[in-house]
Amino acid sequence: MSFPLPADHALDRYGRVLRRRVLVLAALTVAVFASFCFDLVLGPSDLGVVDVLAGLVRPESLSRGASVILWDVRLPYSLMALIVGAALSLAGAEMQTILNNPLASPFTLGVSSAASFGAALAIVVGVGIPGLPQSWIAPANAFLFAFLSVLLLQALARLRGAGVETLVLFGIALAFAFNALVALMQFLASQEALQQLVFWSMGSLSRGTWENLPVLAVIVACTVPFSLNASWKMTVLRFGEDRARSFGINVPRLRFASLLRVSLLAATAVAFVGTIGFVGLVGPHITRLLLGEDHRFFLPGAMLTGALVMSLASIASRSLVPGVIVPVGIVTALVGVPFFLALILGRRERS
Amino acid sequence: MAERLSVSDLTVGYRRRLVIDRLSLPPIGGGEVTALIGPNGAGKSTLLRALAGLQPARGSVRLGGKELLGLAPERHAAHVSYMPQSVPARVALRVLEAVISSLMASPLPDLGRDSAAVRRRAMETLDRVGIGDLALEALDELSGGQRQLVSLAMSLARNPQVLLLDEPTSALDLHHQFRVMTLLSDLARERETVTVVVLHDLNLAAAHADRVMVLAGGRLAGHGTPLEALTADILSDVYRVRARIENSASGRPQIVVEGVTGVTAA
Numbered sequence: 012m013s014f015p016l017p018a019d020h021a022l023d024r025y026g027r028v029l030r031r032r033v034l035v036l037a038a039l040t041v042a043v044f045a046s047f048c049f050d051l052v053l054g055p056s057d058l059g060v061v062d063v064l065a066g067l068v069r070p071e072s073l074s075r076g077a078s079v080i081l082w083d084v085r086l087p088y089s090l091m092a093l094i095v096g097a098a099l100s101l102a103g104a105e106m107q108t109i110l111n112n113p114l115a116s117p118f119t120l121g122v123s124s125a126a127s128f129g130a131a132l133a134i135v136v137g138v139g140i141p142g143l144p145q146s147w148i149a150p151a152n153a154f155l156f157a158f159l160s161v162l163l164l165q166a167l168a169r170l171r172g173a174g175v176e177t178l179v180l181f182g183i184a185l186a187f188a189f190n191a192l193v194a195l196m197q198f199l200a201s202q203e204a205l206q207q208l209v210f211w212s213m214g215s216l217s218r219g220t221w222e223n224l225p226v227l228a229v230i231v232a233c234t235v236p237f238s239l240n241a242s243w244k245m246t247v248l249r250f251g252e253d254r255a256r257s258f259g260i261n262v263p264r265l266r267f268a269s270l271l272r273v274s275l276l277a278a279t280a281v282a283f284v285g286t287i288g289f290v291g292l293v294g295p296h297i298t299r300l301l302l303g304e305d306h307r308f309f310l311p312g313a314m315l316t317g318a319l320v321m322s323l324a325s326i327a328s329r330s331l332v333p334g335v336i337v338p339v340g341i342v343t344a345l346v347g348v349p350f351f352l353a354l355i356l357g358r359r360e361r362s
Numbered sequence: 363m364a365e366r367l368s369v370s371d372l373t374v375g376y377r378r379r380l381v382i383d384r385l386s387l388p389p390i391g392g393g394e395v396t397a398l399i400g401p402n403g404a405g406k407s408t409l410l411r412a413l414a415g416l417q418p419a420r421g422s423v424r425l426g427g428k429e430l431l432g433l434a435p436e437r438h439a440a441h442v443s444y445m446p447q448s449v450p451a452r453v454a455l456r457v458l459e460a461v462i463s464s465l466m467a468s469p470l471p472d473l474g475r476d477s478a479a480v481r482r483r484a485m486e487t488l489d490r491v492g493i494g495d496l497a498l499e500a501l502d503e504l505s506g507g508q509r510q511l512v513s514l515a516m517s518l519a520r521n522p523q524v525l526l527l528d529e530p531t532s533a534l535d536l537h538h539q540f541r542v543m544t545l546l547s548d549l550a551r552e553r554e555t556v557t558v559v560v561l562h563d564l565n566l567a568a569a570h571a572d573r574v575m576v577l578a579g580g581r582l583a584g585h586g587t588p589l590e591a592l593t594a595d596i597l598s599d600v601y602r603v604r605a606r607i608e609n610s611a612s613g614r615p616q617i618v619v620e621g622v623t624g625v626t627a628a
């Protein structure tokens with residue numbers, strides 16, 4: 012028969028939907044790469060596109076100074092933007108699904124407050140894990156506290172049957188408690204420590220170095236396979252806990268595993284670059300508008316979108332005020348909001 | 363031979379409230395549609411959730427010779443499919459994807475993860491439910507009734523031995539109510555499925571169910587064919603209404619409510 016049956020027709024159209032999504036992912040990848048290159052080229056010293064590309068392939072083609080600028084200043088900064096953006100956006104996407112709340116972000120349950128407290132302990136009181144080099148004490152503390160706070164959260168939620176509402180309420184309580192502790196530290200801190208603490212909590216990519224970058228990259232690389240592996244289960248969880256459980260999914264376990272991944276990603280990101288809030292909220296939203304909530308596309312899409320938003324923010328952070336690098340945490344929202352608004356308005360028009 | 367579902371000594375409750383206390387039911391046959399009716403708060407949803415393995419319960423729920431209570435979630439889901447009372451939230455997925463996701467959530471013995479077969483099964487189910495033309499629509503742009511049909515398709519697609527549906531017709535128009543109930547009878551006969559449907563529309567139950575169970579206060583207040591179970595006395599006891607039962611030519615009773623009885627001692 013040459014005339015297609017309606018069912019085949021629908022399946023064909025679905026095939027096209029899937030192909031279109033692959034194309035969107037590819038386009039995002041290209042955009043991320045373009046933004047990354049632009050980010051590398053941008054800056055006060057006049058390194059052109061050609062110089063940069065040549066310098067990346069053959070570092071010896073650059074002068075000593077130019078090579079230092081490219082390899083030790085710009086590259087870690089720009090790479091950090093990509094990885095942090097991808098990590099936070101992925102963490103936000105998972106958080107929104109497991110908490111069934113589009114307003115959730117990686118920091119909803121107090122991860123960043125706990126991290127700030129850990130850092131404050133290191134900076135103000137000097138308490139930290141013994142045996143670490145000086146520059147690692149604050150990040151290590153931040154990570155430790157962020158991670159412990161999630162374990163504490165899970166233990167508390169277990170006591171009460173692990174419903175989502177309970178989890179969120181405990182998370183909010185934890186965030187308030189840690190915020191109060193940080194405020195107390197700030198109140199007690201010396202002028203110098205206070206300044207250091209404030210700067211620490213203002214997210215900045217300048218802290219990206221060849222030492223901490225690989226750590227974050229490895230953590231992202233280790234968590235992503237687990238996220239992707241859970242993508243069908245996460246998709247079904249969108250239909251509610253009962254529905255997911257009736258399909259044989261162990262929802263508390265799924266949620267805990269996801270929460271561990273989220274906290275690992277968020278805690279590491281906070282530890283190295285401070286709190287960068289907006290991308291974890293808005294990255295997933297942009298992705299949802301572009302790709303829908305089939306988590307096979309949604310999760311990788313969120314990583315790419317996050318990387319793109321952060322990379323654009325990184326560009327803006329260095330070009331907003333000439334000669335000054337504005338902390339990227341401040342800039343992210345400035346860049347992300349118009350982008351976000353455009354998408355929402357565009358969607359309204361279509362429907 | 364169709365397997366039967368036997369419930370005995372079932373006790374289900376919430377944190378501070380026992381809803382069902384040592385309930386035993388007559389065996390629920392495969393290949394026929396059993397309507398579960400009863401007033402608000404009677405424990406219908408609670409019973410269904412317990413049968414679906416979602417609510418901790420004591421006692422015994424056997425499918426043929428196999429005990430279902432306490433089975434690991436994934437094993438349980440291979441036999442039983444459940445449709446929650448609430449219409450699904452607005453999720454950013456296409457209708458077809460929703461059904462596909464319900465097939466991919468946990469592996470099904472007869473389907474596995476072959477994506478072409480999964481897609482075909484999902485599409486077939488949508489066609490049978492009568493919403494094949496919505497396959498590519500966005501779930502968050504559907505009406506409440508349409509979403510309820512999608513939710514039904516998600517449960518039916520898994521082709522279970524036991525199908526538990528909590529008010530699958532509550533948001534549907536007359537056409538779709540009739541269509542869904544006929545589909546359930548057909549599927550039950552084709553696949554010998556144990557089908558338990560919670561309904562509030564007694565005439566729908568009377569017209570389409572093979573058996574009716576009346577639940578009130580967590581106890582069985584009556585059961586049998588629609589004619590046996592839907593009597594004026596039972597309706598008066600359970601629903602506190604004055605009802606007239608008319609026998610239609612088809613042999614199915616018709617319920618006409620003429621008024622409510624005064625507030626009872628409860």
Ligand SMILES: Nc1ncnc2c1ncn2[C@@H]1O[C@H](COP(=O)(O)OP(=O)(O)OP(=O)(O)O)[C@@H](O)[C@H]1O
Nearest residue numbers: 376377379381400401402403404405406407408409
């Ligand atoms: N999550 C819960 N926690 C505590 N009690 C509950 C909960 N859900 C239901 N109940 C109680 O259990 C009893 C039975 O509720 P259930 O939902 O099973 O009734 P139902 O027969 O399905 O009613 P309806 O026709 O309104 O859907 C009610 O008294 C209700 O208050």
Ligand SMILES: [Mg+2]
Nearest residue numbers: 406407408447
């Ligand atoms: Mg109910």
